Amino acid sequence: MKIVADENMPLVRELFSPYGEVTTCPGREIDSQQVKDADVLLVRSITRVNAALLEGSRVRFVGSATVGVDHVDQHYLEGRNIAFANAPGCNANAVVQYVLSALFRVRPDWLRQTVGIVGCGNVGGRLYRTLKALGVDCRCYDPFLTVEQIPDKCSFEEVLDASILCLHTPLTSSGPHPTYHLFDEQVLRRFSPGGLLLNAGRGAVVDNAALLELLPEYAWQVVLDVWENEPTVSLPLLQAVNIGTPHIAGYSWDGKINGSRMVRDAFCDWLGESQPCSSEKTEIIDLIQMSSLGKAVLAVYDVAGDDRQMRAELLGKGESIGMAFDQLRKSYPQRLEFQHYRVRGCSDRTLEQQLAALGFRSG
Numbered sequence: 197m198k199i200v201a202d203e204n205m206p207l208v209r210e211l212f213s214p215y216g217e218v219t220t221c222p223g224r225e226i227d228s229q230q231v232k233d234a235d236v237l238l239v240r241s242i243t244r245v246n247a248a249l250l251e252g253s254r255v256r257f258v259g260s261a262t263v264g265v266d267h268v269d270q271h272y273l274e275g276r277n278i279a280f281a282n283a284p285g286c287n288a289n290a291v292v293q294y295v296l297s298a299l300f301r302v303r304p305d306w307l308r309q310t311v312g313i314v315g316c317g318n319v320g321g322r323l324y325r326t327l328k329a330l331g332v333d334c335r336c337y338d339p340f341l342t343v344e345q346i347p348d349k350c351s352f353e354e355v356l357d358a359s360i361l362c363l364h365t366p367l368t369s370s371g372p373h374p375t376y377h378l379f380d381e382q383v384l385r386r387f388s389p390g391g392l393l394l395n396a397g398r399g400a401v402v403d404n405a406a407l408l409e410l411l412p413e414y415a416w417q418v419v420l421d422v423w424e425n426e427p428t429v430s431l432p433l434l435q436a437v438n439i440g441t442p443h444i445a446g447y448s449w450d451g452k453i454n455g456s457r458m459v460r461d462a463f464c465d466w467l468g469e470s471q472p473c474s475s476e477k478t479e480i481i482d483l484i485q486m487s488s489l490g491k492a493v494l495a496v497y498d499v500a501g502d503d504r505q506m507r508a509e510l511l512g513k514g515e516s517i518g519m520a521f522d523q524l525r526k527s528y529p530q531r532l533e534f535q536h537y538r539v540r541g542c543s544d545r546t547l548e549q550q551l552a553a554l555g556f557r558s559g
C-alpha cells in the first residue's frame with residue numbers, strides 16, 4: 197500500500213509504516229502527480245483535498261490530522277466513495293492553554309471581566325468549563341447547541357457585549373449559520389470599544405481588512421493566531437495587533453501527536469484491524485514558587501515568545517512572508533501541555549484548586 201503524507205505530521209512513519217510504504221513531503225507541495233498512484237493520503241490543514249488533487253488517483257482513504265476540515269471537499273470524497281477521517285478535539289487543550297496565556301499576557305485582570313465565547317465545541321466548550329471553574333463570568337454564542345449543553349448560552353447581540361471575545365468556530369460558507377466574515381465591519385462596530393478580540397478559529401471568520409481599518413477608532417486589544425490568506429498574512433495587521441502568532445494555538449506536542457494517532461486509529465477501523473495501544477510514559481516537570489495563576493501559566497507557555505518570533509521573522513520579509521510563516525510552523529518547538537507540570541510547595545489552597553482546574557498536577 198502506498199501512503200503519501202504531509203511531512204509536518206509527527207510520528208507519521210512510526211504510526212503508518214506497519215501498513216505500507218510511507219512517502220512524506222511538504223503539505224503545500226502535495227499535488228496530483230504525487231498522489232496518483234497512492235492508496236492513502238494523510239494531510240494537515242494546508243493541503244487542499246478536492247477533485248483537482250484526487251481525480252484519476254487510486255486514493256481510497258484520506259486522513260487529516262486536524263480539527264478544521266475547510267480544506268477538504270468532503271462532498272467530493274463521498275461521491276467517489278473515498279473514506280475520510282479527521283481528528284476532532286485532538287488539540288482542544290492546546291488552544292485553551294493558548295487562550296489563557298494570551299489573556300494573562302494582554303489583560304492581566306481578565307479574570308474579573310466577562311468573557312464571550314463564539315463557537316462552543318471541543319475548544320470553546322472546554323474553555324467555557326475551565327473559565328467557570330475559575331469563577332469567570334461567561335456568555336456563549338453557539339446556535340447549534342442547547343442551553344442544556346451550554347448553560348450560559350446567549351444571543352449573538354449579548355455575546356458582543358462581553359469585554360473579551362474568543363472566537364472558536366469552524367470556517368463555513370453555507371448552512372444556516374455560515375461563519376465566513378461573521379465578524380464583518382457592521383458586527384465589529386457593535387463590539388465594545390476597548391474590548392479584547394481573540395481569534396483562534398479560522399482567519400476568515402473575521403474580515404481582516406475591516407478589523408485593521410477600525411482598530412484605531414475602537415482601540416480594541418487584538419490577539420490573532422489565524423489570519424485571512426495564510427500564509428501570506430497582512431503585515432500592517434500584524435503590526436497593529438497586541439499578539440500575533442502563526443496559527444500555532446493547537447500546536448502543543450500532545451495535540452499534534454493526538455492528531456496523528458486519531459487518524460491512525462480511524463485508518464485501522466477502516467482497514468478492519470484492531471487499533472494498536474500506545475503505552476507512553478507522561479513526562480513530568482516540576483514547577484516551584486508559583487505565587488499566582490498567571491505566573492504558572494506564563495512559566496509553562498508564554499505566547500509573547502511566539503509573537504516576538506513571528507514579528508522578527510515576518511516584518512520586512514517582502515515577498516517571502518508566506519515561506520517565513522510556513523517555516524515558523526514547521527520548526528515550532530516542542531510545547532508540552534499543563535498536565536506535564538507539577539506545582540510543588542503551593543501553600544495557597546485557592547491557587548492550588550485553580551491550578552488543578554487548568555490541568556496542572558500537584559504534589
Ligand SMILES: NC(=O)C1=CN([C@@H]2O[C@H](COP(=O)(O)OP(=O)(O)OC[C@H]3O[C@@H](n4cnc5c(N)ncnc54)[C@H](O)[C@@H]3O)[C@@H](O)[C@H]2O)C=CC1
Binds near residue numbers: 340341374421
Ligand atoms: N488555531 C488553531 O491552531 C486551531 C484552530 N481550530 C479551529 O477552531 C475550530 C473549532 O475547533 P473545535 O472546537 O475543536 O471544533 P468543534 O467542531 O468541536 O466546535 C465548533 C463549534 O462551533 C460551532 N459553530 C458553528 N458555526 C457557528 C456559528 N456560526 N456561530 C457560533 N458557533 C458556531 C459549532 O456548533 C461547534 O459547537 C475548528 O473548526 C478549526 O477551524 C481548531 C484547532 C486548532
Ligand SMILES: O=C(O)C(=O)[C@H](O)COP(=O)(O)O
Binds near residue numbers: 204
Ligand atoms: O486542527 C486544526 O484545525 C488546526 O488549525 C491545526 O492546528 C492546524 O495545523 P496544520 O494542519 O496547519 O499543521
